[in-house]
Amino acid sequence: MNTFASDPRVVITGLGAISCLGTGVGAYWDGLLAGGGEPQAIPLPDLNMRTKKMYLVDRADVPAEPSSHAGVELGSSPRLAVAAAEQALADAGVRDETRAAVPVVLGVELGNSDMQELQRSAGRTTWTTLTPAAAVVGAAIGSRAAQTSVGNACSASGYALTIGLDMIRAGEASTVLVGGAEGATRAGMGAFNRLGAADPLRCRPFDRNRAGTMFGDGSAMVVLEAAEHARRRGAEPYAELAGAAWSCDAHHATAPDPSGDQIVRAMSDALADAKLSSSDVGCVIPHGTGTPLNDVVESQALRRVFGARVRELPLFSLKAMIGHTTGAAGAFACLTATLVLRHRQSPANIPIDQDPECDVWVPQERPVPLAAPAVLVNTYAFGGNNTSLVVKGVVREASQWSP
Amino acid sequence: MVTVSTAGIMSTARTGQLAVVGLGLVAPGVSGPADAPAPAGAVAPGWFEAESALPGRGYRRLPDACKYLLAASRLAVGDAGDRLAQTGRDHRGAAVAINNTGAALLEEMDHTIMRAGAEEMSPSSSPFIAMSSFASRLSMEHGITGFNLTVNSPVTAGLEALQIAARAVAAGRARAVLVAAVEEALSPSQTQSRRQPRSPVSGPRPPSAAGAWPPPTAGAWPTSAADAGPSAATGPPSQASADGTEAGAAVLYCEPVVGGYARYGTCGARGAFLDPESAGRDADAVLGPLLGDDPPGRIDAVLDDSAVGTAAARWLDRLTGGACEVVVVGAPAQAGCLTPLQRVVGLFAQEHTAPTRRAVLAASAMGTLAYAELTVAPRPAVEADDGVPYPAAESSGAFTEGASRP
Known part of the structure; x- marks a missing residue:
């Protein structure tokens, strides 16, 4: 078979x-x-x-x-x-x-x-x-x-x-x-x-x-x-790549669409593909590049997807630690999401003086225990080419993930 | 200890199929899809008239490749009637293949950095450091918000774009996809090619670029393996110009087979890898499963004189004497990904009275192989306006063998 x-x-x-x-x-x-x-x-x-x-x-x-x-x-x-x-x-x-x-x-x-x-x-x-x-x-x-x-x-x-x-x-x-x-x-x-x-x-x-x-x-x-x-073959999986979605802003050669509509759609469709809801997400690895408009638009889009819970949802700002690896950034983010699930925690972020326009939680004091079974990964690019991925734990029962 | 089962080479599994609704082609010396197999004219200034191909504002400062892609896409979208307008924006996708596009600009920008500093770079050119930037305008122009994917595998990317589009459509990521390959001329200093095209220019002379379109017979340069003697290393001239540079764009407007409109027919593609270090030894094990045991009536093989291209040409010799005609299309070592997809466009534009199977094989010196299988729908000819209304998007029946044109 x-x-x-x-x-x-x-x-x-x-x-x-x-x-x-x-x-x-x-x-x-x-x-x-x-x-x-x-x-x-x-x-x-x-x-x-x-x-x-x-x-x-x-x-x-x-x-x-x-x-x-x-x-x-x-x-x-x-x-x-x-x-x-x-x-x-x-x-x-x-x-x-x-x-x-x-x-x-x-x-x-x-x-x-x-x-x-x-x-x-x-x-x-x-x-x-x-x-x-x-x-x-x-x-x-x-x-x-x-x-x-x-x-x-x-x-x-x-x-x-x-x-x-x-x-x-x-x-x-x-x-x-x-x-x-x-x-x-x-x-x-x-x-x-x-x-x-x-x-x-x-x-x-x-x-x-x-x-x-x-x-x-x-x-x-x-x-x-x-x-x-x-x-x-007896291999033990780290995690499941449970969902993925694409979208395109079709807005500008380099700048993101300020409305964020298409990145919201990519996140929502990826969750739907994974048959999960936003409440199943315990950590987000954002695209978060440090480019002024990108980070604001992504923060606003996260709020639209996760609502008020975005203030309790830990972001792991990966690029602050390894830089923007461009064509490899999505792979590094997926790998990191897998490790977050395996270790059941997201590492502490590098200290920042947070932009109040980026109204998201970037925990910096200590690692945060993972409180839900999935990690959402975003990758965006010039031309508004967006993907969102959902990586989900495979070993433990969902009931164990109650916050 | 764990093992992976080896139930065959999975790469050769049949992938999804696409229905081809519209064709668009912009290339030097080529006036339309039907003469897509013609040898390329010189990539000389003025071969592409942007003002007539792209009337309107806002194109002047775009790199040439963007203009080729936009112009060929307009033709393909127009050729598909109002199908795009009937498709919601979020259900529109683009899969664009690029190899050497951007190479000359990249060199120019890097020279500016080396000699004058980054602050002297053109701000309008700088975004084109990213290959996908060449396709960005395409999304904006046609309201493509489903996805816009750029593939850049050497030589094979155009056929891979077909495969990825078919897979994405099957996965519900889009209901209409523009599948494109675009290339732009290398700079003179970049074209110090180490190799010559696989085949010397031979065969009948091409028609004049100013000739009537469509020409009386499209694809007028097939040279069968049987005619070619022990090696299939003869054939039509290369579609890249003599300096090893491709320029232009080929676009197919594609839909799912189920619910789509297979006006030109259907196609699918798959890939494999032939290690250059052991190409001769491995050719049978790789090409056999890739092409399968039921070859079509004609295979256009885009091959250079690398170890991989040579091994593939020799392997194709085995088809000599059979019902399969092999047309070896010589590719210079620095060729990009345009020619294979241009071949697909040309084969779909041919006239047939019955469904006809065709294929295009592409191989890169790097070892990547891609193979596209086409079933060309019976049509009297490609005409600008035949007065036959297009079926509504998502409601038309799939093309089936023997079916007449809707």
């Missing part, structure tokens, strides 16, 4: 991460509990701009291999992707001989840009693909299944996760490796500097003095699997 009609759920059975907090999921979670990372100088030449920092993977932790694929020299993004992919598959117990059947769906935006920028500074101008990462991962893990690269900017891996979810629900695959990977980028930093969207100090969403975002690099990977498939 190769269908999963008796249990249509899609679960998360493997996790992998490499970020400014270190290599591995353990280091990642410990790093979140310890208050996150610190911005570092970007290791690229010709950085003629005001803000020159990112939340960076320790350069000693960036794998040296694979250094090329099909003749294309690889920068840090595809190498980080391979490292996180291997972690996630090993964590899930997906053995080598079964990996041929595992499709890969990655969110990758500026991908191989650091290699291109190094080459450009050295006078080498021939164009090679920006987005080899999915194929590089496919080769590294021995996949013969489809390798898909999604480029929806800062919501790319939110879209990738939804595609992976839909693939399993449609019966196309029993196991899908989904994630995102980004490296350092001079061009991306330059553009955000020019747009006035690069905070010179740090990434500080919902802070009254926030002045834009600050990028981070790294890779996060999750193994999505049909629940019945996982059960048959």
Whole structure:
């Protein structure tokens, strides 16, 4: 039997991460509990701009291999992707001989840009693909299944996760490796500097003095699997990817629609897809970038979805700890949601001077115990490309989650 | 210890199908869908007349790729009658494929940073650091609030966009999707291609770009594998220009098969991966399941001369002598994702008296493969206005083999 009609759920059975907090999921979670990372100088030449920092993977932790694929020299993004992919598959117990059947769906935006920028500074101008990462991962893990690269900017891996979810629900695959990977980028930093969207100090969403975002690099990977498939092979899921929804503002090239109507719809539809209500959500990992209007609009939208309860609903402001990992941000958020469910708490946020226009709860004193069985994840992007995801606990009965 | 079952290569599972209602194409030397298979004209200044293709204000400062995408989308939406207007905004989606679009602009912006500093960058260009920005205007122009997805897998992204759109429609994420591929010329300094196109220019001369549309026979350059001798490495000229650059946009207006209007027919797509390091050895194990054991009457294969393209061409040779005609479309190493979807558009625009199965295979040097299967509906010809009213959205019957046009 190769269908999963008796249990249509899609679960998360493997996790992998490499970020400014270190290599591995353990280091990642410990790093979140310890208050996150610190911005570092970007290791690229010709950085003629005001803000020159990112939340960076320790350069000693960036794998040296694979250094090329099909003749294309690889920068840090595809190498980080391979490292996180291997972690996630090993964590899930997906053995080598079964990996041929595992499709890969990655969110990758500026991908191989650091290699291109190094080459450009050295006078080498021939164009090679920006987005080899999915194929590089496919080769590294021995996949013969489809390798898909999604480029929806800062919501790319939110879209990738939804595609992976839909693939399993449609019966196309029993196991899908989904994630995102980004490296350092001079061009991306330059553009955000020019747009006035690069905070010179740090990434500080919902802070009254926030002045834009600050990028981070790294890779996060999750193994999505049909629940019945996982059960048959004896794998214990971390959590369920219970729902996902997309929407588009169709409003402006870069600015969010101030009405928030479409991000409200994405959140509501994702909850409906998960067959949950807003009261089932115990934590929100917002898109929260530190961009002034984005954080206000998202705060207002959260109030519309959760009502007055938004003041008691903990937000975990992830980007304040690892920066805005753009194409990988959705994957990092999904991974974090999974860890929040596993540890039944959301880490304490980095202290901020909260913007009163962002009327949401960003608990900073201590970790907050999870009081409901689901975590909501939002990812948004230029062009108003929105996704919301619902990650739900799988082990404990719902009755145990009463606040 | 846990294991994953290996009940076949899941990548080859059949995905959902789409009904194709409208076609739109903007490319150098091509006047419409029916001559989509024509070799590309030069990507020279002036090949695209924005003022006539996009009348109205607010387009002047957009990058060329945005204009191509908007122009081709207008054609596809118009070709679909009033179907889009009948579809609620939240049920409209877009899946846009992009590879090299933005490359020249990215280089220009990075050079500005290197030489003058980020503060000298153009503020109107800076958002295009994000690939999905090229599709943003599409949502605004057509009120697409369901989703706007950008895929960027090398070469195969256009066919992947079809697959993702079909899956999203099946999941209820939209009831009408614009599936698009758009590319823009690389800069001269970026086009120092390491490889030449797979096939030398051969076959009949293309019609003049100023020729009548549709031409008497669309797709006039099929070269069957049988005719090609031991290797299928001949065929029509590349659809990218000689410098390895693609430019233009191809758009299909798609709906669910159930409840949609399969005016041009139906299609679906799926993908696989052929590791470049072992392409020759693995080709049969990967391409066999991908193409299945019931090939259509014609496969257009977009291949470069990489290890993957060469392995795929050799594998396709096995179809020589059968009922399947293989048309190998040479792709330069730096080709983007336009040609495969442009092929799909061209095949749908062909005239047939009975339902006809066609396919497009695309392979990238990176190893990604995508395969789109088409069932082209019987139609006398693609005409601008044939006076036949379109069925109402969501109420028309699905195209079935043997059915005549509604």
